Amino acid sequence: MKRARLLVMASTVSMLGWGAILPYQYAYAANTRGWGGLVAAAASSLFSIGALVAAPLGGRLADRFNPVRIIVAAQIVAALASAFLLLAGTPVQFLAGMFFLGVGVSVAIPVQTILVLRWIDSADRRQVFALLFTGTAVGMAIGAFTAGYLVDLKKVDGMWPAFATAAIGFLVSATLISIAGRGAPVDEVPAPEDAPTASTGAALRIILATPALRWTAVITVTLALGFYAQFESGLPAYALTVLGVSERTIGTASAVNCLVIVALQMAVMKWTAKRSSPSLLVVVGSIWVFSWLLLAAASFVPAMAATMFVVVFGVFAVGETMYAPVLNPLTASLAPSGMVGTTLGIFAALQTGMSAAGPLLAGVALGAGRGTLFVAVHVVISLIAVFAALRLRSILSGSKESQQAGIPTMDDGSTVEGELGGLRLPQAA
Numbered sequence: 001m002k003r004a005r006l007l008v009m010a011s012t013v014s015m016l017g018w019g020a021i022l023p024y025q026y027a028y029a030a031n032t033r034g035w036g037g038l039v040a041a042a043a044s045s046l047f048s049i050g051a052l053v054a055a056p057l058g059g060r061l062a063d064r065f066n067p068v069r070i071i072v073a074a075q076i077v078a079a080l081a082s083a084f085l086l087l088a089g090t091p092v093q094f095l096a097g098m099f100f101l102g103v104g105v106s107v108a109i110p111v112q113t114i115l116v117l118r119w120i121d122s123a124d125r126r127q128v129f130a131l132l133f134t135g136t137a138v139g140m141a142i143g144a145f146t147a148g149y150l151v152d153l154k155k156v157d158g159m160w161p162a163f164a165t166a167a168i169g170f171l172v173s174a175t176l177i178s179i180a181g182r183g184a185p186v187d188e189v190p191a192p193e194d195a196p197t198a199s200t201g202a203a204l205r206i207i208l209a210t211p212a213l214r215w216t217a218v219i220t221v222t223l224a225l226g227f228y229a230q231f232e233s234g235l236p237a238y239a240l241t242v243l244g245v246s247e248r249t250i251g252t253a254s255a256v257n258c259l260v261i262v263a264l265q266m267a268v269m270k271w272t273a274k275r276s277s278p279s280l281l282v283v284v285g286s287i288w289v290f291s292w293l294l295l296a297a298a299s300f301v302p303a304m305a306a307t308m309f310v311v312v313f314g315v316f317a318v319g320e321t322m323y324a325p326v327l328n329p330l331t332a333s334l335a336p337s338g339m340v341g342t343t344l345g346i347f348a349a350l351q352t353g354m355s356a357a358g359p360l361l362a363g364v365a366l367g368a369g370r371g372t373l374f375v376a377v378h379v380v381i382s383l384i385a386v387f388a389a390l391r392l393r394s395i396l397s398g399s400k401e402s403q404q405a406g407i408p409t410m411d412d413g414s415t416v417e418g419e420l421g422g423l424r425l426p427q428a429a
Contacts, residue, residue, distance in 0.1 A: 003119045004128045006180035011112065012135035014075065014173035017082060017166025018105060019143025022232070024151050024162060029094060032153045039091045043098040044359070050102025051352040058107030059345020062114050063338060068181030071111040075174035078104025082166035086159075104170070106352060110344035113328045117340065119180075126325045127269055133324030134265045141258040143169075203342045212334050213343075215392040217350060219281055220331070222385035223323060224351045226288040226378055227316055229358020234374070235295075235313075237362055242371035243298055243305040253313035260317035268321040277330040278393035280322045285386035287319035289379055296375045 030040035054074075061070050081101035088094040112132070120128050143165065152158030207213040230238075239245045239253075272280055291312050298308035328344065335343035365374035 003180045004116075004124070004131070006176050007112065007115060007119075007128070008131045008135045010173040010176035010180070011132050012139040013169050013176065014078070014105075014108070015136045015139030015169075016143040016146075017162070017169035019140030020147035020151070020162035020165045021082070021085075021101075021159075022140070022144065024147060024153060024159065025098070027153055028159050029091075032156060032158060033091075033094070035091045035094070039095070043095055046095050046099040047102035048352055048355065050099040051106035052349050054103040054106045055110060055348035055352060056342065056345035059110035059114075059341035059343065059348070061107075062111045062341035062345075066181075067111045067114045067118070067341070068177060071108050071115070071177050072174045072181075074104050074107035074111070075170045075177065076104075077107070079167045079170035079174070080104075082163050082170060086163035086167070101166075106348065109348045110341055113332060113344050114341050115177075115180075117329070117332055125329055126273065129325035129329060130265050130269050130321070133320070134262055137258050137261050141255065144254075203336070203339050203346055206336055206339075207343070207346065210334075212392060212395050215388050215395065216331055216334060217347065218388040219285075219385055219392065220327065220347050220350050221354050222381050222388060223281070223284060223288065223327070224354035225358060225361075226285070226382040226385055227291075227319070228351070229355045230362060230378070233359040234362030234366070237366050238295070238371060238374060239309050241366055243309055244302070245306040245309055249306045249309060253310045256310050257313040257317045257320075260314045261321055264318060265321050268318070269325065272322055272326075276393065276396070277326045278389050278396060280326050281330075281389035282386055282393065284319040284323045284326075285382050285389055287315060288382035288385065291315045291319070292375050292379045292382060296372070296379075299371065 025043060026040045028040075029035050029043055030037045058070060058074060078101055081097050081104055085094065085097040085101070088097050113129075116125060116128050116132070143162075147162045147165070150161035207217055236250045239250055240247075294308060294315065295312050298305045298312070301308065328347075331344060331347050332340050361377070362374065365371070365377070
């Protein structure tokens with residue numbers, strides 16, 4: 001478990017800097033530097049575009065080369081981008097820095113999952129994924145909290161502590177990953193002999209053609225849209241414009257979200273240890289639905305709106321403790337042999353794309369004064385996630401029953417080898 005501890009430490013440290021930048025970069029670009037809201041919004045969009053481009057590429061590279069080298073290179077890119085933001089003196093330079101920061105941060109996401117799958121025994125994987133998620137949340141929370149005392153948005157150079165912290169954090173993370181990778185196995189999941197089948201296009205075709213992967217993609221999209229896409233923008237905007245709560249309440253809600261994750265993660269891990277991943281995702285989707293309904297109720301009780309908003313963030317956190325250690329390993333278990341990294345990269349890009357689309361949806365609905373519509377849409381999205389998880393559970397349960405009866409394949413010709421065992425699919429035509 002030494003490598004697992006180093007992975008968790010690396011993830012936590014890398015998120016310290018990103019947590020320090022994220023809450024303040026919009027105000028810094030728009031107001032401190034005087035570049036306006038368009039440039040600030042474009043910076044966030046370019047970060048997401050960089051992530052969309054990089055995540056599938058990082059996953060595919062990890063299928064072909066040593067994933068330790070890929071993740072270290074990505075961390076170095078992120079460190080250089082953070083340092084460049086420290087020096088950026090024009091809007092174009094700032095936008096370029098945000099794009100490459102998105103590239104560096106996002107390449108590491110699917111590759112980190114591959115390292116867990118290669119280095120950690122199957123019995124411990126959920127626990128390690130849970131610890132990684134907790135470390136990420138704690139790192140971002142500490143980074144944001146500390147930066148609140150160090151960043152001065154009244155000065156042009158007031159963001160230097162955040163950018164410097166990010167650059168140092170990514171470099172330390174790269175060092176920890178390098179140490180963890182010394183003597184580690186690198187050939188446990190070899191690339192397929194026919195290299196072209198490992199392309200992103202081939203993986204996309206297989207995902208669309210395979211029911212289990214297709215429903216997992218729907219779950220990925222809807223759960224991302226149902227909460228994570230609104231965590232940093234839509235939910236705070238709803239709180240300010242519809243519920244009329246203070247900025248301090250929003251900060252408290254974010255802190256409560258992190259504290260609940262840290263407090264409950266291990267207890268939830270014990271409770272979920274023997275439960276199937278699709279069943280847990282049904283629970284996560286149901287928690288999303290309940291949280292949005294509770295948020296809607298808050299608008300009818302103005303005196304309790306602030307308290308209920310904080311409670312909503314705490315309830316969301318309960319779902320997050322199940323979501324984080326389940327979805328990525330489930331996706332990896334269903335990936336075609338030799339294409340785990342490519343598949344994880346595609347799913348990471350889906351999550352990032354939905355997170356990028358979330359603020360647009362919030363802006364349109366809340367900008368038009370349609371707070372009720374904003375909530376209703378997310379209730380529907382979360383219900384779709386529940387339905388998709390139920391369908392996935394049915395497909396995988398049916399496959400296991402077929403195996404027990406001596407029928408080795410699903411309708412599409414694939415065989416289920418169990419969670420994290422790998423779903424072997426027929427070669428793409």
